Amino acid sequence: MKKGFTDIINLIKQARINSLRAVNSELIGLYWNIGEYISKKIENAEWGDSIVEELAKHIQKSEPNIKGFSDKNIWRMKQFYETYKTNPKLSTLLREISWSHNLAIFSRCKSDEEKEFYLKKSKQENISVRELERQISSGLYERTILGKSNLSTRIRGKNPDLTNTFKDSYVFEFLNLPEPHNETDLQKGLVSQMKNFILELGKDFIFVEEEYKIQVGNSDFFIDLLFYHRGLQCLVVFELKADKFKPEHLGQLNFYLEALDRNTKKANENPSIGILLCKDKDNEVVEYALSRSLSPTMISEYKTKLPDKNILQQKLHELFDHNRNQE
Numbered sequence: 247m248k249k250g251f252t253d254i255i256n257l258i259k260q261a262r263i264n265s266l267r268a269v270n271s272e273l274i275g276l277y278w279n280i281g282e283y284i285s286k287k288i289e290n291a292e293w294g295d296s297i298v299e300e301l302a303k304h305i306q307k308s309e310p311n312i313k314g315f316s317d318k319n320i321w322r323m324k325q326f327y328e329t330y331k332t333n334p335k336l337s338t339l340l341r342e343i344s345w346s347h348n349l350a351i352f353s354r355c356k357s358d359e360e361k362e363f364y365l366k367k368s369k370q371e372n373i374s375v376r377e378l379e380r381q382i383s384s385g386l387y388e389r390t391i392l393g394k395s396n397l398s399t400r401i402r403g404k405n406p407d408l409t410n411t412f413k414d415s416y417v418f419e420f421l422n423l424p425e426p427h428n429e430t431d432l433q434k435g436l437v438s439q440m441k442n443f444i445l446e447l448g449k450d451f452i453f454v455e456e457e458y459k460i461q462v463g464n465s466d467f468f469i470d471l472l473f474y475h476r477g478l479q480c481l482v483v484f485e486l487k488a489d490k491f492k493p494e495h496l497g498q499l500n501f502y503l504e505a506l507d508r509n510t511k512k513a514n515e516n517p518s519i520g521i522l523l524c525k526d527k528d529n530e531v532v533e534y535a536l537s538r539s540l541s542p543t544m545i546s547e548y549k550t551k552l553p554d555k556n557i558l559q560q561k562l563h564e565l566f567d568h569n570r571n572q573e
């Protein structure tokens with residue numbers, strides 16, 4: 247009997263979700279149509295720029311109970327339409343996220359590729375507007391693209407999900423870590439701020455344990471942070487280093503991965519993946535260290551402050567130019 251009651255409740259909840267999605271889609275469609283109408287009127291010189299302020303006053307006077315149609319917001323609708331009118335691929339994604347999410351993306355992102363990245367991110371992970379704003383500020387798009395070029399040979403040979411999951415650089419400005427700090431400070435901070443940590447990693451990560459014990463022979467070893475990734479279906483090790491990357495750090499990480507795969511990994515799971523999280527790294531040293539590594543590992547650095555997006559974008563342009571010259 248109670249099972250049937252639960253089914254009914256689930257049906258009600260799903261219907262509410264569907265209703266909200268339908269309402270949101272209609273609202274985004276309305277804003278698009280208003281933006282298109284105004285854009286074409288101004289483009290054809292039928293309306294002047296001052297008409298938007300007059301329109302906002304007219305709506306407020308005629309329909310005082312209708313909110314969201316200030317002159318500023320109406321200008322945003324025009325900008326919204328003009329941003330995506332030549333890109334039907336992106337315009338289909340717009341109706342699947344809220345107006346606040348859309349506003350953050352088209353007002354702050356420059357390229358179509360960056361807009362598409364955050365549109366998909368907002369839809370797939372259902373992140374809040376506040377977290378979306380943080381991701382844009384932290385250069386998540388640039389860091390994700392740049393990170394794909396710094397993976398071990400073993401990871402590069404795997405499916406695309408692996409290269410889309412891990413980053414070359416992580417940002418932990420929410421920890422407010424002192425300078426200098428050590429691995430213990432970093433570990434305690436990440437554990438106490440696990441929600442924010444997982445938002446930075448990606449929502450498919452599930453925290454397993456800190457100081458996860460593995461036994462090899464008669465000795466005990468402790469992994470700093472152990473996660474499970476639902477999409478990749480594998481264990482993920484995070485080893486923390488509060489200093490610059492050294493090639494010998496890889497030996498410890500590879501040892502942990504081997505121990506996990508022999509003694510902990512289940513038969514239906516994929517080989518474990520290791521992330522060495524360092525405060526700093528020399529990319530040439532990393533390339534040498536990973537060139538013959540057969541383990542699925544990645545060397546990432548962490549920042550305790552939001553990065554300069556201009557620097558990240560410059561690095562991204564350099565990467566794109568380099569790839570074009572290689573073709």
